[in-house]
């Protein structure tokens with residue numbers, strides 16, 4: 001925060017004071033309700049930040065030459081948030097997995113019972129880990145590809161800290177029983193409103209940075225980030241239209257009911273997958289893959305085609321979550337059709353990534369970071385194929401409600417989302433901290449194998465259990481009665497639940513290794529001379545070739 | 553943001569934003585808009601009743617504890633679903649559900665028609681420790697429910713909010729919300745008769761948790777479980793045959 | 803106008819298809835428009851420049 005100007009500091013302080021007042025109001029209005037607890041959290045959060053701002057406010061004025069450099073400080077903090085939420089969310093994942101195998105592991109406490117820590121897991125990994133990774137990398141990518149510094153120094157901080165306040169409110173809420181029960185949108189109305197404010201700021205910041213760009217063409221990674229920001233805003237607002245019981249209640253009732261609610265919810269849910277867990281991470285792929293491999297993307301045109309394909313098709317596919325339900329038949333069929341068509345742009349993206357590496361396989365062999373990215377593209381291809389397959393009604397009649405869905409989810413979440421994130425982080429961290437390389441290449445290698453083994457064990461366990469479960473539910477005896485009771489099918493699941501917890505544990509250990517490695521990299525010495533040769537302001541001595549570029 | 557509007561380059565960015573919005577919104581509109589006219593095509597259910605205040609409170613506890621994460625409430629139109637759980641779910645049955653709780657995972661069995669399947673006593677024992685009644689179960693225990701008194705004073709505002717999102721609660725129901733919640737869980741009290749008057753003769757009035765001195769969260773949750781699938785009989789009148797799943801044994 | 807379920811479903815089905823075709827045509831034209839070729843090629847290579855500072 002050292003680079004904030006006096007005016008920016010004042011503005012930040014004003015925002016934080018206003019936030020603290022909101023916190024007090026919430027605490028007062030919600031005395032008899034969990035809302036009060038959240039008021040106290042908001043108050044505490046804003047006070048801590050206020051203290052941080054105040055304690056630096058008498059420091060020296062920021063260096064005027066800063067405007068000729070990129071603004072990377074928020075990215076550094078964002079990386080720290082990402083690593084924290086990864087461990088938090090995956091720890092809860094492992095815990096939840098263990099509870100399904102050994103139910104007494106919640107120690108009969110309310111806050112730790114499965115139904116409450118499961119959303120803490122999903123929110124922690126998707127919004128905490130994934131969201132912070134998206135925000136941090138987007139700040140990095142948009143500056144580099146636009147050749148422009150972020151337009152001001154306050155809004156990136158507002159976005160970052162505001163977003164994490166949302167995550168904290170959401171996750172703590174589940175522990176104390178605050179939830180809307182809408183999957184991936186469990187946070188209650190006040191947290192949702194706050195997220196809208198944060199998100200609008202994020203959008204404006206992004207557009208303003210693009211507006212300052214020196215490249216006439218907007219690089220395709222930014223398209224994906226833009227789609228992520230925009231569509232998530234639309235989805236979030238529409239799905240979360242609710243009426244609170246009163247201003248002193250955390251509880252609210254959604255305006256949608258029954259079958260409409262189901263369609264709105266899964267239109268949201270599926271596109272949260274599409275624009276949160278796919279579009280944003282494809283943006284990472286399209287930037288960090290060429291960077292790391294030092295080769296241009298195989299086909300730029302293909303990336304454009306698949307961009308529009310994904311943006312367009314995904315929005316139709318949500319109803320594949322509602323096959324054979326009370327949702328009208330034609331909507332189910334529409335969802336199925338578009339889900340199958342989705343395979344085309346999805347595989348175009350995955351193929352584009354793998355073909356980029358064609359001819360550089362020796363690099364993939366030697367560089368674990370690149371292998372992370374390559375494996376991510378592979379799992380992206382796998383999980384989208386699986387997804388399109390599961391969207392076909394007869395297949396879904398077997399898979400729906402079973403662990404097969406969970407296996408599919410984690411093939412995407414671990415194999416694609418988490419691997420691409422770590423691949424990007426290992427590329428990003430040395431770059432913004434001006435280090436020659438990561439602290440330990442061997443630890444990156446160790447992380448890769450832990451993550452890979454963890455994913456494979458997890459996914460295979462769930463494929464097995466899901467398919468067995470689905471088959472047992474529909475097996476008939478000779479006499480035409482159902483062969484197995486529900487409990488029979490549950491009993492068959494236990495070995496797989498244990499295997500899954502083990503696979504998840506490996507993955508979690510990998511995340512801890514990554515955090516340690518990044519921590520040591522940051523603590524290590526910067527590149528000799530203090531700056532990497534490619535990060536000197538224009539006036540300084542330029543390495544050969546660099547000076548000729550900016551002219552265009 | 554004047555810099556934003558004036559430069560030529562910016563038009564690309566804005567145009568681009570619009571293109572994304574256009575591309576992305578159509579799919580949702582096409583699929584969702586027609587659903588708001590669905591009342592015309594949905595099955596009829598004149599006998600549909602509303603959740604009593606106690607049941608609604610129980611539903612909110614079901615949400616709070618995350619039961620929906622492991623239990624679906626949507627019987628699909630498949631033969632094995634129907635034979636295991638009962639007639640397939642109709643749209644009208646969740647017509648007043650804000651939000652719907654159809655669920656997406658069956659770690660435990662479907663609950664759409666669990667109402668009346670087990671005794672109150674069974675439910676209380678099961679929720680207090682599932683493994684006492686189903687030794688193989690991996691469901692968490694909820695011992696605190698029977699210990700925690702139910703908050704009654706704000707039930708009226710809950711019903712009023714429900715009404716503002718479209719559930720036809722009457723003024724009388726809203727005014728008597730707390731009394732009705734008490735009466736439904738304490739059969740011998742004078743408040744008990746009002747519940748059946750307002751919500752119908754079929755409403756189950758019972759000492760759900762076995763204790764009549766106070767109303768606990770256990771009362772509410774069991775009351776809710778016992779009404780699941782019993783708000784209307786429409787599903788039993790529906791004569792459409794369930795679909796045959798592609799059965800490998802056929 | 804009377805918005806019944808049937809008319810809405812009809813409209814959704816027919817116009818949805820036209821829209822899909824029109825949309826894909828626009829995207830295809832944009833992607834393969836000859837004048838855009840150079841732009842795309844430049845974008846593809848430019849990000850690899852090891853030139854890590856804002857341009858002024």
Ligand code: HEM
Nearest residue numbers: 090093094096097122125126406409413417418504507508
């Ligand atoms: C350490 C690794 C992880 C473990 C052990 C783990 C474990 C679990 C468990 C036990 C569940 C509940 C499944 C059920 O209800 O049957 C779950 C659900 C889920 N997890 Fe994870 N998880 C891990 C990592 C992740 C990551 C990195 C992500 C996303 C980026 C993720 C996203 C999800 C989602 C979206 C669900 C909900 C699935 C559904 O509703 O079908 N998980 N996870």
Ligand code: HEM
Nearest residue numbers: 273277320321339342384387388390391400409412413656
């Ligand atoms: C072409 C791409 C994809 C298609 C067509 C697709 C399709 C599907 C289908 C049919 C389901 C099962 C719905 C059900 O039976 O309940 C599903 C669930 C899910 N998928 Fe995908 N999928 C795709 C890609 C992905 C990717 C890349 C990810 C992740 C990172 C992902 C994450 C999820 C999640 C989180 C769920 C669970 C939703 C829930 O029930 O809570 N999907 N998907």
